[in-house]
Amino acid sequence: MAGRGFGTWLREGVWAIPLRRYLAVLVSAALVVGLVFVVRVLTHDDRACAAGVVHPEGSDDCVGVSTTAYDFGRPQLRDAVRAIDRENDSLKPGAYVTVALMLPYTASTPSTLSDIQHELQGAYLAQWEANHAANGQSPSIRLVLANPGATSDHWKQLVDQLEPMTRSADRLRAVAGVGMSTDNNKKAVAELTRRGIPVVGSSITADDLANGQGGRDPFPGLARVSPTNTDEARALASFAKVSAGRALLVYDKPGDPYTRTIQASFAKLIKGSPYEPQPFTPPADRTQEGTTANTFRQITHLVCDTSKETDTILFAGRHTQLRQFINALGGRGCQDRKFTLLTGDEGSYLTGEKALDRSALKHNLSIRYTSLAHPDAWAKDTAKTGGSARDAKVLSDLLARSGRAPVGPIGPVALDDGQLIIGYDAMTLVVHGIREATPDGRTAPPLADVGLQWPQVKGSLRVSGASGWICLDVHGNPYDKAVPIVELTPEGDSRFVKIAWPEGRPPGKECLPPS
Template sequence: MARRGVGTWLREGVWEIPLRRYLALLLAAALVTGLVFAVRVLAHDDRSCAPGVSRPQHSAECVGVATGPGPYDFGQARLTDAVKAIARENARLKPGSYVTVALMLPYTSTSPTMLNDIQHQLQGAYLAQYQANHDSNGQSPQIRLVLANPGATGTYGKRAVDQLARMTTGTDTLRAVAGIGQSTAANKAAVAELTTLHIPVIGSSITSDDLANGQGGKDPDPYPGLARVAPTNTDEARALTKFAQLKQGKALLVYDSPGDPYTTTLQKSFAALLKGSRYEPWPFTPPADRSQEGTTANTFRQITDLVCDTDPGTDTILFAGRHVQLRQFINALGARGCQDRRFTVLTGDEASYLTYEKDLNRDALRHNLSVLFTSLAHPDAWVRNPPATGGSQADFTALRTLLTSAERSPVGPIGSVALDDGQLIIGYDALRLAVHGIREAVQPGAAVPALADVGLQWPQVKGRTLRVNGASGWICLDVHGNPYDKAVPIVELTPEGSARFVRLAWPEGKPPPLDCLPPAT
């Protein structure tokens, strides 16, 4: 038989069926591969975390406003119990009977110290929500609490603000944003945006003078509708130095350069109180993200050498910096050469973060070194021999009673509780102020207040009947929304790992009068 060439085989169709099958298999494989790839892409692009919360492009953070009926803790196990308690309370509210308050804090922070504060503020806010809904003699509206996360460093503040703005209409009826947290540039921008949209803001732990109204400048009230529970840095510095009775020429200043809103205003406040000092202020330059270590530990080692070179009569160091840098400075002072000389470091409320700081060398506090700071609140402030005005033991006991109830159902559990850093107390007071403003703004015959009317209540929060009797002290606001002559606990870090209450101090040098009416300025 004659041999056939390949061309003959093809022409005669001998390979025709196998070729068609081969092409079909190739096509099917391509379709399956494409389908698998598409599923993977779609799964990868599904960046939702929970209702109202998602991951922005190129970010692993879940940011936004958690609006779902179920609890969402932003992946932070320490927040779970408090978040579940809030979800239970929100679930029992009937549509049309409530307004929403958002607690805006950096829930995705990776700093254990920051997360302690967030946990405690969240617990305090929930307790105030529960109290408002159950122990207010039927006052309305009821309060729904949601969590708003602008990101660990506030990078996505605009994204959260846009969501909050949409929530002011419809069934959410958002009427206030509380919390905010640290006095940072990102938070400053978020507060500016919120108040421009006429959304009232209640700052819990912000103390910076330039994140406040009534501080002068071209626009005396750049944040219309902002109220604060904490004193300004200037008021804290006034209270601290009056307590310490600084002797002229016996103190020096160490400060953050170029500074941020908190450190800069604290530096200016301290500098104004240091006239006559023999020494120029000494700067240090931290990383832009002041939660990072950077190389400032080297600078502090050098500064402590200079501290030892000062006149023996110099015994007080005013520190204007964030808590990470404060911890580095304390550790450096613990290794200073002049261990025989006693020094006292005076600083602002950022030092409260060090209450639970594991990397702080507490042994340094056993070697002629004291660290005193202005706390936003302290559980011992109203327990023993409280002053006749400015706050009361009864007001703090109300919070204590709630905390006892929160150890079990139906109020709790809310997770492990700590009070000596002041954050739970100040979170509780901030939300109580929000509730006060909301309910005072309700017009006769209306179920909920108009959004713009809530912020108009702040100038009237004063006097014997309209002030808020906070667990941290009386909250009597001036016409700019700042607390007048607010109680400032002076607290000392201890080698044992706690914050010991020393004494109450006052920006005006003494507690406010019974009427708690700010004088003309």
């Protein structure tokens, strides 16, 4: 320390060296924190598709709840999604409740995407009508898009995201839509209703995705606007007069909730048939082609081997396999014999199936199916009850305004597949339940009270839908719902044939389900 004072030593010897060390440590720590932050941001950005929508672990799908104008990378949905976003932005905070429309927006097959587009358009039109043509009724309705994944594999992640929205400023009060009657959607509905979130199914028809089977209600708070597969089969039988001795059943093995229940319903219709039902085994993802075309080619030989009195084929399968079977029937050996193929509402996808061999319908083959709705069903008031042209006109008038502001544009519309109509009716039922459950002077109903409204939707409290009257039994299922029977034309269009009824006749004017 020679020549240096104590103060200098204190500054340089005691403080200067540690200070440099402290600064180095602080800089290093800042770099580490910054690096971690950057990594987290990049990781988040890598997984993010849009606000509220992310790539699940190990998947490139986009799953979650979109509250913006995000269209899930599907351009055909863009106009409808933007219309919904404009409507949502116009709502006053605190004066609305939220409804989530759960559909597989990232589906890849054109026919499925077409159905989603139309159901989305229908749901939006019901939202717009609820907010602008309800004579000041409240609360207003905000609509958000909930995607469980292309095949609903990520339903659990979606449900986990939806539940907190019931307690936040979103005020989520119901989930609508759901889509196909698949095992994943069945699990999603079970979990949503277990957590107290009401659900209104638009196009689900499987008997085991409904309450009331065996006197049990496994999905408390679930309502549906479409008849069960059993009711569809009963309506089809009352129309077609299916005879056990003249029909052959072709079915999906092992099946899914839709195909299994429609198979069981068809089997009851032809109990005692001399022909063994013919199974086929599709891929687990029934939108894929698989090798079932080979099986169908073999089944057509068995069709031709039946007695000449046999003229009806009952098909219990999804639309991809239905298209393959029709194509195979077009090349069958017994072209001189006439056959009518009858199936459920999966037939509605056929109008959008570009791979369908439409020439098959010129070879003594008719395709008829039950539709959830059809634009021509109420063109003439053929039934005195159960629905009316006046009820259907409410939607048609709204559609006439949907190509321009303030309602639209919502993109090109099509009604033949029934999805726009049934999507509109499902959302109309949701709005009815929400507003009936809202106490006077309140801006939102208690979550638990919305699902309690479904047993009262009957009589003068029924919903007069564009697809027909929606009168629910105590389990939330539509009673004696109108079932349009539709025929596929060789041009690929659908031709309305007749309204059929599960009870064999329209409901009474009071529309009260019997004991």
